[in-house]
């Protein structure tokens with residue numbers, strides 16, 4: 283659905299994208315992760331036809347994004363990382379305005395816009411003024427607006443930024459539903475743990491280059507499971523450590539005071555079994571969880587590996 287070949291973009295002497303390659307297949311929800319300034323927005327803007335590249339190729343569903351802007355616009359819905367100001371505009375008016383840009387007017391427009399507001403769970407707020415909406419609602423409205431022309435590929439720049447946990451969960455559910463309906467989604471984020479839950483695939487970009495790309499499973503297993511289990515020991519520390527070391531899925535263990543961090547290659551049920559055997563042996567722990575920022579850890583591992 284989206285293929286990027288050797289994409290290069292310079293701003294003056296600064297190389298923002300350095301021969302970037304990326305391939306996203308239909309229906310994937312692809313998380314685009316990277317630190318500030320890595321080149322995520324630049325990549326997305328080029329894919330959306332908003333920025334010219336210096337060299338390389340971008341194909342969206344068989345259309346050259348760099349050469350056929352008009353056809354490209356039909357294929358993609360782009361959501362920028364900022365939301366403009368829309369004084370005195372109701373949600374439905376905002377939607378119908380965008381529908382009219384694509385030549386959809388009258389009753390058909392109203393029906394479509396109401397359906398899309400329903401998709402993003404804003405149906406009841408159709409008469410609310412945009413400026414009075416919460417950030418989460420605005421983000422969802424912005425997403426609905428990207429859908430008016432039925433694009434196949436959604437390019438979403440930081441759609442979860444600044445949202446509270448509840449709004450993020452809602453956004454994730456909506457994205458999953460859209461993917462189920464056949465959309466392909468490219469989504470960038472700094473909120474790395476969020477991507478793990480919503481994305482089927484991910485890539486990490488650093489200094490304008492993709493350093494790793496693949497399915498979530500491929501990425502985590504390629505790096506020897508980047509989600510450490512973290513345990514806080516309260517009593518019977520020696521027993522706890524012995525049981526952890528004996529577990530066949532334990533790969534690496536580090537202990538700092540009463541906190542154990544271990545690379546654990548087992549699945550959820552293996553985690554549960556480990557927890558059960560610790561408790562059965564009399565080990566007392568106050569917390570037991572996978573470290574949340576898995577991609578962040580992975581990212582640090584990767585960049586560290588490249589540096590050494």
Ligand SMILES: Nc1ncnc2c1ncn2[C@@H]1O[C@H](COP(=O)(O)OP(=O)(O)OP(=O)(O)O)[C@@H](O)[C@H]1O
Pocket residue numbers: 293296298316317318319320321322323324325
């Ligand atoms: N119009 C521009 N003129 C000059 N430099 C730019 C321009 N746009 C982006 N850059 C630079 O290119 C690099 C990549 O920027 P980009 O916005 O793509 O990064 P990003 O990964 O989206 O970062 P962030 O997460 O902070 O938005 C940065 O160093 C940025 O300063």
